[in-house]
Amino acid sequence: MTDQGIKSRPIYAALRRDPSGRRHLYVSAGAEPPPPALCDGPLEGWSVGPPTAEGTRTPPEREGERRFRSASQLKATLARRLATERMGLRLYAEGPEDFLWDVFGIAQEHGLGRQEVFLKQAGTLARRVQCVHCKTLNEGVSTTIVRCAGCGANLFVRDHFSRRLSAFQGVKVDAEQPGDVPPAERAYP
Amino acid sequence: MNIQFRKDERFRESFSYVNSDAGVLRFPFPFGEDRYMYSVNIEPHTRGGPNPAFAHAFDIDEHYVAECRERALVLADDPGRCQVLPHMMPAQWDTLELLMESFAADYPEHFSLEKNGDTWRWINRPLGIEQTFVFGRPETLPCPPFEYITRQAQGDFTLQDQRDDNLFVDGGMVTTQADWSLDFDIGMSFHEWHGPVPLAHDIGVFDRALRFLLRLQYGHPVRRLNWTMTINPRLDTSPENYPDWGPDRTTVTPDNVSEKVHLRVELQTLFRLPRSNAILFGIRCYLLSLKDIERVEKWRKRLNRVLTTLPPELVEYKGLTRYRDTVLAHLAPRDDGAPLSSGIQPDQTTLPPSALSNQR
Amino acid sequence: MILDAPLTARVAGIDPLSPTLKRVRFVPERGRFPTAAPGAHILVTLRGPERIWKNAYSLVTPPEQRDSYAIIVRRVEASRGGSHFLHDHLKPGDPVEIGPPTSLFPIASLARRHILIGGGIGLTPFLSYLPVLRARGAAFELHQYCTDDESEVFAGLLAEAGGMAMIHGRTNRRSVAGILADQPLGTHVYTCGPERLMAAVEAAAFAAGWPSGAIHKESFGSAEGGAPFTVTLARSGRTVPVSESQSLLEALETAGVEAPCLCRGGACGVCLTRVIDGAIEHRDHVLTEEERAGGRLIATCVSRARSDALVLDL
Numbered sequence: 001m002t003d004q005g006i007k008s009r010p011i012y013a014a015l016r017r018d019p020s021g022r023r024h025l026y027v028s029a030g031a032e033p034p035p036p037a038l039c040d041g042p043l044e045g046w047s048v049g050p051p052t053a054e055g056t057r058t059p060p061e062r063e064g065e066r067r068f069r070s071a072s073q074l075k076a077t078l079a080r081r082l083a084t085e086r087m088g089l090r091l092y093a094e095g096p097e098d099f100l101w102d103v104f105g106i107a108q109e110h111g112l113g114r115q116e117v118f119l120k121q122a123g124t125l126a127r128r129v130q131c132v133h134c135k136t137l138n139e140g141v142s143t144t145i146v147r148c149a150g151c152g153a154n155l156f157v158r159d160h161f162s163r164r165l166s167a168f169q170g171v172k173v174d175a176e177q178p179g180d181v182p183p184a185e186r187a188y189p
Numbered sequence: 190m191n192i193q194f195r196k197d198e199r200f201r202e203s204f205s206y207v208n209s210d211a212g213v214l215r216f217p218f219p220f221g222e223d224r225y226m227y228s229v230n231i232e233p234h235t236r237g238g239p240n241p242a243f244a245h246a247f248d249i250d251e252h253y254v255a256e257c258r259e260r261a262l263v264l265a266d267d268p269g270r271c272q273v274l275p276h277m278m279p280a281q282w283d284t285l286e287l288l289m290e291s292f293a294a295d296y297p298e299h300f301s302l303e304k305n306g307d308t309w310r311w312i313n314r315p316l317g318i319e320q321t322f323v324f325g326r327p328e329t330l331p332c333p334p335f336e337y338i339t340r341q342a343q344g345d346f347t348l349q350d351q352r353d354d355n356l357f358v359d360g361g362m363v364t365t366q367a368d369w370s371l372d373f374d375i376g377m378s379f380h381e382w383h384g385p386v387p388l389a390h391d392i393g394v395f396d397r398a399l400r401f402l403l404r405l406q407y408g409h410p411v412r413r414l415n416w417t418m419t420i421n422p423r424l425d426t427s428p429e430n431y432p433d434w435g436p437d438r439t440t441v442t443p444d445n446v447s448e449k450v451h452l453r454v455e456l457q458t459l460f461r462l463p464r465s466n467a468i469l470f471g472i473r474c475y476l477l478s479l480k481d482i483e484r485v486e487k488w489r490k491r492l493n494r495v496l497t498t499l500p501p502e503l504v505e506y507k508g509l510t511r512y513r514d515t516v517l518a519h520l521a522p523r524d525d526g527a528p529l530s531s532g533i534q535p536d537q538t539t540l541p542p543s544a545l546s547n548q549r
Numbered sequence: 550m551i552l553d554a555p556l557t558a559r560v561a562g563i564d565p566l567s568p569t570l571k572r573v574r575f576v577p578e579r580g581r582f583p584t585a586a587p588g589a590h591i592l593v594t595l596r597g598p599e600r601i602w603k604n605a606y607s608l609v610t611p612p613e614q615r616d617s618y619a620i621i622v623r624r625v626e627a628s629r630g631g632s633h634f635l636h637d638h639l640k641p642g643d644p645v646e647i648g649p650p651t652s653l654f655p656i657a658s659l660a661r662r663h664i665l666i667g668g669g670i671g672l673t674p675f676l677s678y679l680p681v682l683r684a685r686g687a688a689f690e691l692h693q694y695c696t697d698d699e700s701e702v703f704a705g706l707l708a709e710a711g712g713m714a715m716i717h718g719r720t721n722r723r724s725v726a727g728i729l730a731d732q733p734l735g736t737h738v739y740t741c742g743p744e745r746l747m748a749a750v751e752a753a754a755f756a757a758g759w760p761s762g763a764i765h766k767e768s769f770g771s772a773e774g775g776a777p778f779t780v781t782l783a784r785s786g787r788t789v790p791v792s793e794s795q796s797l798l799e800a801l802e803t804a805g806v807e808a809p810c811l812c813r814g815g816a817c818g819v820c821l822t823r824v825i826d827g828a829i830e831h832r833d834h835v836l837t838e839e840e841r842a843g844g845r846l847i848a849t850c851v852s853r854a855r856s857d858a859l860v861l862d863l
Contacts, residue, residue: 007380009384020760022757022758087732088758113659114353115761133432153432161381165373177436287550350659407650465655
């Protein structure tokens, strides 16, 4: 899929340790260790085991490491943790786009701003798509056009991205000429 | 000035919408030159200027009552068209104060505001509203203050919160929009919100506009005009309801083009608010049919020239692709190519009857 | 609210608060004043027998107070003269012109907790914050640093505004770093006072890992002198000297040139003027790095010439 030229779509830079922070927390939707560029000092690292682990957890390999059974468990724990955190924290998140902006939303709710949170997309490029007509969130969309699970409209996936909803916008592709639906292409693997 | 309100207008289904001759002549025609391109066309919103619609802080015209009724219909169907994030409560009261004080000062025959300490009494005669409430106490109003007052105003409004050297669209009342969704866009930064607009980013329009607006001063509002085109006099061209109005774009024919196609102009005003330091962004929508535009010689010729030379990206973004040629086929024979005065003013004070102009 | 002319007002009362502090209250000639932001300042035009001063002062009255505005002014020895005039000559009944209240020091809308740190007369913007923060039910603390002999004056002002403040005199004061340590996420700090105090607050906040967006400084009134230079006005061909104790804006005003201004502290951008020739020493908080490097715009209220002369598009 070519760039649609829409500037709301986030561009992610590689994660780097922000030296102005006093404490650093890295959360990942995957099981990989934190990138070396973050590890230039004390760092807490939270990660999620793969679905193949079926709920079992491997023990942490180093100080400050913590493993979760699922991304939702990690996010719930993050919310409780941030409720008691103090100024000086820097939060780094790595994972699929919907995970990143869910984490950002939790962070913002607890007082962290855009200068204190750093995000890097990793893993699937599949998109969460909000149907602008019926407001249904369609998860894991990998094609340029998707049939809305809520209202059945064939939605074109626009590059317009809402950080608040962690979602792209889906607009009925054949609204003007009903039935004129181009073939869907796999674009977001 | 006593405005005669057209109370029976409908902006949906059966459509009933008429501009008086005075209404046509006060239309804020957006093209001062024969070509159009994005620019930071922001000017001080001082009283006066080349159009009567600029005479007041917030313009009210003959469509006021009908537009407020249309807004109520949209909200009944989709309450998400009015949303304000929780940290914007001070900006909600700022908006209510600004609109009530402006309406009461500018249109005293239609609106009154009496204050007794924090207890305010608001009278809106055209809508038959009398409300006593305590300023700063939301529970003394029938709905939150921003929704309360913008239900009684023409045009859309958004609230921009200023932080981190940026503006965030953290609230709005959006029922008469040119195809953007408040529910989706709420919380976005200035550049994210304008993300879908083509070309303008690359020539730095939004960078410059943002830097300018971050310095916007209280008491010194600014304005600009923006435009698109709409089929039928439909105010609610929201993305939410695009499946309902999208097919209209295929219905334009040489026979109905002058009645169906409307130039849609937004008089955008930006006010710095005091308590919140937010910016209130008014997006006041005006619709004028091609048939009425034709009655103003300068506007008819200029619209032809602007549409002829419009960059293809803008034709696509503004949704004109399906019917622009039909409009041009209609306008081109009515433009002799003679030079036109620069500026948006109509250069005439009376209008020919619309039937006559159609026969030319 | 469209304000296309200055507000006309007169002096309603002058209260001496201490040997060097006076509170001046203004009332509008007609109607009511516009709603002022918490932390707003006004530009007051004072017409003396020989010259005119335009000085910026924080309002100490809250937004809802629209029948009068009040400011507190310290008589400064090294002043440009405005505070002397205000202390020694201004009297009740005198007419004054006031610019619309301007907010360059707003309360952060997303802050979950507010720490206000004032130094000396820098307390003034916080006097208009206090009633607002209380009405919003916000979590906040106020720390006022001052000399021991002024503790009582400031305590009195804070009590009028509703208290909840800690006064740090010379002999018994808590460190800024101690105040900023261990604050919850979402805390913002605001500081107004001597440059040294504001720099200490900023340094302590950075040391504790606070992001710059959570640190707010009221930076107007910090114009300082420098080497003298001359400025040529391209449109009239006039040349105006700028002395070492004068700002460029003051020199223009003294010469009778109508130059735009608002905050007089390099924060609002209203005075930005096009530079046709000459090298600029930028001291404002408005221009981007790019604009500074371009060297085509100067904030006349604070910035100066690095060369002997400037040519302005005026």
